[in-house]
Amino acid sequence: MEKTKVVIIGSGPAGYTAALYAARANLEPVMFEGFFSGPAGGQLMTTTDVENYPGFPEGVTGPELMELFCKQAQRFGTVMHREDVESVDLSKRPFIVNGKNRSYEAESLIIATGATAKKLDIPGTREGEFWQKGVTACAVCDGAMPIFRNKPLFVIGGGDSACEEGLFLTKYGSHVYVVHRRDELRASKIMGDRLINHPSTTVIWDHVIEKVEGSKVVEKVTLKNVKTGEEAVHEAGGVFFAIGHTPNTAFLDNQIGLHDNGYIKIVPGTSITNMEGVFAAGDCHDHVYRQAVTAAGSGCMAALEAERWLSAQETSHEPESVHS
Numbered sequence: 619m620e621k622t623k624v625v626i627i628g629s630g631p632a633g634y635t636a637a638l639y640a641a642r643a644n645l646e647p648v649m650f651e652g653f654f655s656g657p658a659g660g661q662l663m664t665t666t667d668v669e670n671y672p673g674f675p676e677g678v679t680g681p682e683l684m685e686l687f688c689k690q691a692q693r694f695g696t697v698m699h700r701e702d703v704e705s706v707d708l709s710k711r712p713f714i715v716n717g718k719n720r721s722y723e724a725e726s727l728i729i730a731t732g733a734t735a736k737k738l739d740i741p742g743t744r745e746g747e748f749w750q751k752g753v754t755a756c757a758v759c760d761g762a763m764p765i766f767r768n769k770p771l772f773v774i775g776g777g778d779s780a781c782e783e784g785l786f787l788t789k790y791g792s793h794v795y796v797v798h799r800r801d802e803l804r805a806s807k808i809m810g811d812r813l814i815n816h817p818s819t820t821v822i823w824d825h826v827i828e829k830v831e832g833s834k835v836v837e838k839v840t841l842k843n844v845k846t847g848e849e850a851v852h853e854a855g856g857v858f859f860a861i862g863h864t865p866n867t868a869f870l871d872n873q874i875g876l877h878d879n880g881y882i883k884i885v886p887g888t889s890i891t892n893m894e895g896v897f898a899a900g901d902c903h904d905h906v907y908r909q910a911v912t913a914a915g916s917g918c919m920a921a922l923e924a925e926r927w928l929s930a931q932e933t934s935h936e937p938e939s940v941h942s
């Protein structure tokens with residue numbers, strides 16, 4: 619089995635940045651970019667224009683940005699495998715990382731597997747229908763697209779994300795409707811109040827979206843009252859899922875500390891997990907900021923912390939000097 623100092627699992631902004639820093643520190647990192655679990659490059663591969671990544675005043679598409687990240691990490695010698703990690707064995711060191719086609723013994727591990735936005739299987743929202751043609755799962759990433767300008771926009775959910783995304787979308791839509799399946803928000807009081815009191819938002823309580831229709835892009839939604847069963851069709855320019863994310867941590871099989879919601883526990887302000895030599899970067903531990911730029915920053919932290927940890931290990935294994 620091949621051996622390496624550091625394996626990076628996952629290839630979004632966090633993973634590529636960790637690879638860049640680890641490679642520049644001569645750690646010769648090996649990265650599993652993922653494949654079936656999601657495209658190499660992570661969530662940004664499914665977005666269009668990214669206008670809030672610093673350094674790109676004219677914006678950049680998500681896939682272009684990830685290609686640049688990837689090239690920069692490769693330039694300094696990161697070994698990349700476009701395959702998924704199926705399991706890890708963290709019971710002893712070196713850790714074992716089992717990819718679909720190859721395995722590694724790794725002295726340290728950086729987990730940067732991200733999170734996946736939850737979607738609902740509503741007719742009209744699927745890939746090949748109106749997914750990315752008016753239906754998305756990230757208002758902050760996609761909200762500024764011209765197709766949403768001055769149109770009625772529909773957000774699904776009742777948590778902080780739905781409130782935040784609903785408020786964010788008021789900058790673009792003619793009016794924002796937040797469709798919630800219950801008669802009470804899950805969101806924090808402050809966020810809920812902000813949403814409810816905003817003049818350009820309306821919460822549609824006790825409703826779900828049954829169907830999304832249009833010609834080339836979204837044009838209408840069918841809403842259903844879950845209490846009465848009554849249905850109504852509304853003009854719509856966009857539908858945004860804001861029903862939470864699932865961190866991609868199942869493959870860890872609970873071998874490191876996870877919160878109840880599956881996010882990796884870290885020492886606050888660091889990338890350090892409860893397992894020595896295992897570091898976490900990006901959305902697999904961060905359910906608050908979830909931005910490309912914060913993920914990239916956390917990838918940098920993970921690589922620096924892995925490097926320090928590895929050199930501390932080497933120092934502690936050096937033979938003690940002999941005094942005559």
Ligand code: NAP
Binds near residue numbers: 775778805
């Ligand atoms: P969340 O709190 O889990 O809320 C998910 C919402 O989606 C809930 O209202 C839920 O309805 C609804 N939902 C779930 N499945 C659904 C389904 N099948 N059909 C219809 N509706 C469905 O997720 P989140 O809003 O993404 O927040 C996640 C975490 O991040 C929270 O801890 C939150 O506080 C935090 N966050 C914080 C901020 C901030 O402070 N600025 C911003 C965003 C997120 P029910 O209520 O009926 O279950």
